[in-house]
Amino acid sequence: MSFLSDTDLESLRIEQSVFHIVGPGEEYFQLLTAFDAGRHAPFFLGRVKSVNGGNRYEFLQDAPVRKQLARISRDKTTFQEESEKLATAFNGAHGGSTAVGAFLIFVLSCTSGRLFALLKFEDEKVLSYDYEVGGRSGKPKPTFGEIERTFVQNRNALQKAALIRLGKERDEICVVDRQNPQRPAAYFEQFLLARRQRTEEELTKTIIDVTRNVAQKHKAMLPPEAMKNLAQRLYDASQSGGSVDGENAENWLKSIFGPLPDDSPVVKDFKAGLKREGMTGESFVLQKNAIQAPKNRRVETASGIKLTIPVGLTSSVVLVNRDKGEIIIKDQITLDDYELNTSGRSRS
Known part of the structure; x- marks a missing residue:
């Protein structure tokens, strides 16, 4: 399911906010004082809401980030101090290829309680423009200016994000990495000191189960050709080495059945099935070892003939031609008999 419910999203408010400048080297690092989001709150809340679905994580034991957020939760006056510790740790984890940007920390409240948002915005150089009266032709003359440090609505500018809710029994963490949606950057995981709740093998198996259940429910609506060898299609897809994009998970479904209206x-x-499994927004790489290779092939005909064929048999032994409606078996026959049903009562 989504990290925040519709009710939570509608009631979401910013209690405290700060950002610090981070980058690949100490020369970029700059600590700033907390600010009041004020009239800009809708912009920042919009960015938080845009990462409402992602990969689910859990803190490892004694994770410093959890301790720092818990301290803020207990005492709001520690926000500035703890935010600086968080920014220092985040900046120290950066690699040489990371971009300069702003690391934002928000304390948020909603109907279901308090939560935290940690967002990394990369700086984007933009060209602003205006115009002034007085050009030679009598028309307004354009003027331009470069702005290097910006917060923009472009979803790709918000590179990394974590929504965190602390609980007495268990914490909830949702992680988004725009550059690496399937496998968030190692340094981001190390900064959080967190691990994914489910392995990619478990996610692969679950999405196949959800797809199979949905296909059986709606088999009359789906292409007959796809349903004839559904298990084979699902297995082949799991072995492809492809990936599932949590923001467009329906693309996986369409890769199995072909085009489907949204x-x-x-x-x-x-x-809905992914939501029940808590997989909304999960991005992952399909794992080949998640599903065992099929041992048998099943063939059924319109007349009620059912065959179970070991997968390893070559076409010289069993040849199935669906286009011609033919099954040719060339093998030694070891049984040719009838089935007797002795469980029922005989008729007089």
Whole structure:
């Protein structure tokens, strides 16, 4: 499911906010004082809401980030001090290829309680423009200015984010990495000192189970050719080495069944199935070892003939031609008999 419910999103408010400048070297690092989001709150809340779905994590034991956030939760006056510790640790974890930007920390409140947002915005150089009266032609003359440090709505500018809710029994963490959606950057995980709640093998198996259940429910609506060898299609997809984009998970479904309208009941139930499994927004790489290779192939005909064929048999032994509706078996026959049903009562 999404990290925040619709009710939470509607009631989301900023209690405290600060950002610090971070980058690949100490020369960029700059600590700043906390600020009141004020009239800019809708902009920042919009960025928080844009990362409402992502990969689910859990803190490892004695994670410093958790301790620092817990201290802020207990005592708001520690916000500036703890935010500086968080920014220092985040900046220290940066590699040489990371971009200069702002590391924002928000304390948020909503209907279900308090949570924290940690956001990394990369600086984007933008060209601003205006105009002034007095050009030679009598028309306004454009003027330009470069701005290097900006917060923009472009989703790609918000590179990394974590939404965190602390609980008495368990914490909730949602992580988004725009550059590496399937496998967030190692330094970001190390900064949080967190690990994914589910392995990619578990996620692969679950999305296949959800897809199979949805297909059986809506088999009358799906292409017959896809349903004839559904298990084979699912297995082949799991072995492809491809990935699932949590923001466009329906693309996985379409790779199995072909084009489907966005308002299709199949797509709707598929998304609902992922939500029930707590997989909304999860991005991951499909794992080949998640699903065992099929041992048998099943073939059924319109007349009720059912065959179970070991996968290893070559076409010289069993040849199935679906286009011609033919099954040719060339093998030694070891049984040719009838089935007797002795469980029922005989008729007089």
